[in-house]
Amino acid sequence: MSDIRTIPLAACKLAPENARQARGDVAGLMASIASESLLDPLHVYLEGKVAMVWDGGRRLKALKALHKARKLPADLAEGVPVLVSEKDAACRQSVVTFVREGLHPAREFKAYKAMLDKGESPERIGAAMGVDTRRVAQILKLANLAPEILDAFEAGDFSLGAAQAFTLTDDHERQRQVLAACQGWVQAPRVRQLLQQGMTSPRERLARFVGREAYEAAGGGFLVDLFTEGEEAEAWTDSGLVERLATEKMAKVVEDLKAEGWGWVEVLEPYDFGWGHGYERVSGSPVELDAxxxxxxxxxxxxxxHEGAGVGELDAAAETLARLEAKMEAGGLTAEEKAEAGVFIQLDAGGLLTIRRGYRKRPEATGEAAGKKAQAAAPHGWGHTGHWHMTHIATAATRHALLKDPAAAYDVLVASLAWEMSHAMPRGGALKLQARGVRVSDIPAEARLAGEADWTSVFAAWRERLPTESFEDCFDFVVGLPAEEKAELLALGVGLGLDAVELRHxxxxxxAWRQLGVFMRRTGVDLAGAWRPDATFLARGTRDALVEALSAEGVTGPQKARKSELVSLLAAKVAVSRWLPGVLARQVAR
Structure with missing residues (x-):
C-alpha cells in the first residue's frame, strides 16, 4: 500500500537500502529541479517522523544542495512530494533498483550490511528482499570483507569469484596480507591456496582414513566456504591433528593384526606397487562363514x-569384507603357520585401507638362479617406491622449470612433434599431447617439490578462464590472447603434458627418460638444488645402498652400524651436500 504526500525536506534522510548511496555529481539534476521543480516523488518508508529515502538518493542530494544555496523552487519550500511504502515492500523493490541501475555488486553488499547494522535479522532481510537465508549469509559475508578488498573489487581489480575466496577468513589483516601476497595476480584458486595453508581437505587420504566424526570428536575445527557446494566447501583447520589421529588409528590396526597371531605387520607406502615381490601367499583350510x-x-x-554410498560407509564396508575374506582364506592356518607369516597394510591415495593377510618370504634361490637374482637387484637399492619417488622428482622439477621458461617449452613442443613425425611408429617419449592437471594432494608429502602448488594454481586459474562450450569458442579465445599470456598457456600445457614417471625400477x-634429460638441460634444471633426500626417503634404501652412499660422501667404516644409524648419518651428510641417489645421479651425469 503506497500513498503520495508532502513531507518537509529536513525530515528526509537517505535509507541504508538505497542502492546508489547518492554517489556522483548532481549539478545537472540541480539545474533540472531549479527550472522544472521535482518531476518524480522520492520513494520513502517512515521511521517515526523521519522519511527514509530508499529510491531517489541523488534527487535528495540535489534538493538539499539547492536548499543550502537558497535556490529551492518555491513550490518545494513547504515540503517535497514523497511516495510512502511499507518498509518490507520498499526493501523488495530495492532489488529491482539493483537490476535496473546495473550497479556494481559491492553496492548491493553494502546495502545489505546497512540493514543488518540497523538491527534487521538475516531472516527478515531475506524475507524483505525475496531471497533465501543462504543468499543473505553469502552477501553479508562479502559485505564484511576488509574495506580495501571491497574497494579493489568495486574498482575491477579482480573477479567476484576472487572476492568470494577472501571470505574464507573474517580476519581483515589476513585478507590484506593475502591481497599483497598475490602481487597483482588475484585469482580465486591462488587466494584459497594462501588462506588454506596448514589445513587439510576432507578429500585427502589421511582425512578420509580418519573420518569426519573422529576428527570432530577430537576437537578438530572446520572452515566452511559459503560459496562452494558439497565436500569441497569444507576444510579441516588442524592438519597436525589429522596426522596424529591417522597415526593412532594405523597403530591400532597394526596392534589388532598382531593380536590375531601374525608374526609381522608391514605398513606400505601409498604408491608401493612392488610390495609382493619375494613373497608368497600362505593358504590354510577354507573356513565357511556363519549365517x-x-x-x-x-x-x-x-x-x-552402490554409487551413492558415502566415504564412511565405503570404508566400513571395505574393512568388513577384508576381515571376513581373511577369515575364509587364512582362518584354517595353525598358530605356528600364522606366526611365520605376516600382513601387508596399505593406505592408498583415496584413503582406503587395504589389508593383505597371510604372506611369507619365498625360499631363497640357490646356485646360478641366486646369482642372476642378485645381479638384477644390484642397481636398485631404493626399491620400487624409491624409484617412483626419484622419477617423479625429476619430472616435477622439469615441469616447474618449463612453466617459468616459455621459450624452452616451445622448443620442447616443436622438437617432440618433429621427433614423432620423423618416425613411422610412436616413439614413447616423455611428452604427451594432453594437459589434464595433477592434484598435489594425491602426491605423498615427501615426494612434493616446493613449487608444485604454484603451477597447479596457475592451471586452476586458466581452467576458470578457458571456454568449454565448443572448440571454436576456445580457439577464438586463445587467438585473442596477448602474446605473453599465450606463452604462459603454452608453457603450462607442455609442462602438464610431461610424464617420465616410472612405477617400477x-x-x-x-x-622417455632420455628425452627428459634433454629437457632438463634445456631448462637448466638443478635437481640437487630442487630436492634433498630426507630420512623418510633414505630409510627405503638397502644397507648396501646406504653404505655405498656414505662412502661416496667420504664416510668409511659404518658397515656394522644399525640401518637406522646409517640413515641418520647419511641424512645429515646429504642435507648439506649435492649428493643424489641412483637414477637421479645417473640422469645428472648424462
Missing part, C-alpha cells in the same frame, strides 16, 4: 556396489 557373518558380507558387498621407459 550372521554371511549376511554382513553380503551387505558390505552391496554398499561397495624393472619397468623402465628408456626413451
Amino acid at each position: 550372521e557373518e554371511q549376511a554382513a558380507y553380503d551387505a558390505a558387498a552391496e554398499v561397495l556396489e 624393472d619397468q623402465r621407459r628408456s626413451e
Whole structure:
C-alpha cells in the first residue's frame, strides 16, 4: 500500500537500502529541479517522523544542495512530494533498483550490511528482499570483507569469484596480507591456496582414513566456504591433528593384526606397487562363514556396489569384507603357520585401507638362479617406491622449470612433434599431447617439490578462464590472447603434458627418460638444488645402498652400524651436500 504526500525536506534522510548511496555529481539534476521543480516523488518508508529515502538518493542530494544555496523552487519550500511504502515492500523493490541501475555488486553488499547494522535479522532481510537465508549469509559475508578488498573489487581489480575466496577468513589483516601476497595476480584458486595453508581437505587420504566424526570428536575445527557446494566447501583447520589421529588409528590396526597371531605387520607406502615381490601367499583350510557373518558380507558387498554410498560407509564396508575374506582364506592356518607369516597394510591415495593377510618370504634361490637374482637387484637399492619417488622428482622439477621458461617449452613442443613425425611408429617419449592437471594432494608429502602448488594454481586459474562450450569458442579465445599470456598457456600445457614417471625400477621407459634429460638441460634444471633426500626417503634404501652412499660422501667404516644409524648419518651428510641417489645421479651425469 503506497500513498503520495508532502513531507518537509529536513525530515528526509537517505535509507541504508538505497542502492546508489547518492554517489556522483548532481549539478545537472540541480539545474533540472531549479527550472522544472521535482518531476518524480522520492520513494520513502517512515521511521517515526523521519522519511527514509530508499529510491531517489541523488534527487535528495540535489534538493538539499539547492536548499543550502537558497535556490529551492518555491513550490518545494513547504515540503517535497514523497511516495510512502511499507518498509518490507520498499526493501523488495530495492532489488529491482539493483537490476535496473546495473550497479556494481559491492553496492548491493553494502546495502545489505546497512540493514543488518540497523538491527534487521538475516531472516527478515531475506524475507524483505525475496531471497533465501543462504543468499543473505553469502552477501553479508562479502559485505564484511576488509574495506580495501571491497574497494579493489568495486574498482575491477579482480573477479567476484576472487572476492568470494577472501571470505574464507573474517580476519581483515589476513585478507590484506593475502591481497599483497598475490602481487597483482588475484585469482580465486591462488587466494584459497594462501588462506588454506596448514589445513587439510576432507578429500585427502589421511582425512578420509580418519573420518569426519573422529576428527570432530577430537576437537578438530572446520572452515566452511559459503560459496562452494558439497565436500569441497569444507576444510579441516588442524592438519597436525589429522596426522596424529591417522597415526593412532594405523597403530591400532597394526596392534589388532598382531593380536590375531601374525608374526609381522608391514605398513606400505601409498604408491608401493612392488610390495609382493619375494613373497608368497600362505593358504590354510577354507573356513565357511556363519549365517550372521554371511549376511554382513553380503551387505558390505552391496554398499561397495552402490554409487551413492558415502566415504564412511565405503570404508566400513571395505574393512568388513577384508576381515571376513581373511577369515575364509587364512582362518584354517595353525598358530605356528600364522606366526611365520605376516600382513601387508596399505593406505592408498583415496584413503582406503587395504589389508593383505597371510604372506611369507619365498625360499631363497640357490646356485646360478641366486646369482642372476642378485645381479638384477644390484642397481636398485631404493626399491620400487624409491624409484617412483626419484622419477617423479625429476619430472616435477622439469615441469616447474618449463612453466617459468616459455621459450624452452616451445622448443620442447616443436622438437617432440618433429621427433614423432620423423618416425613411422610412436616413439614413447616423455611428452604427451594432453594437459589434464595433477592434484598435489594425491602426491605423498615427501615426494612434493616446493613449487608444485604454484603451477597447479596457475592451471586452476586458466581452467576458470578457458571456454568449454565448443572448440571454436576456445580457439577464438586463445587467438585473442596477448602474446605473453599465450606463452604462459603454452608453457603450462607442455609442462602438464610431461610424464617420465616410472612405477617400477624393472619397468623402465628408456626413451622417455632420455628425452627428459634433454629437457632438463634445456631448462637448466638443478635437481640437487630442487630436492634433498630426507630420512623418510633414505630409510627405503638397502644397507648396501646406504653404505655405498656414505662412502661416496667420504664416510668409511659404518658397515656394522644399525640401518637406522646409517640413515641418520647419511641424512645429515646429504642435507648439506649435492649428493643424489641412483637414477637421479645417473640422469645428472648424462
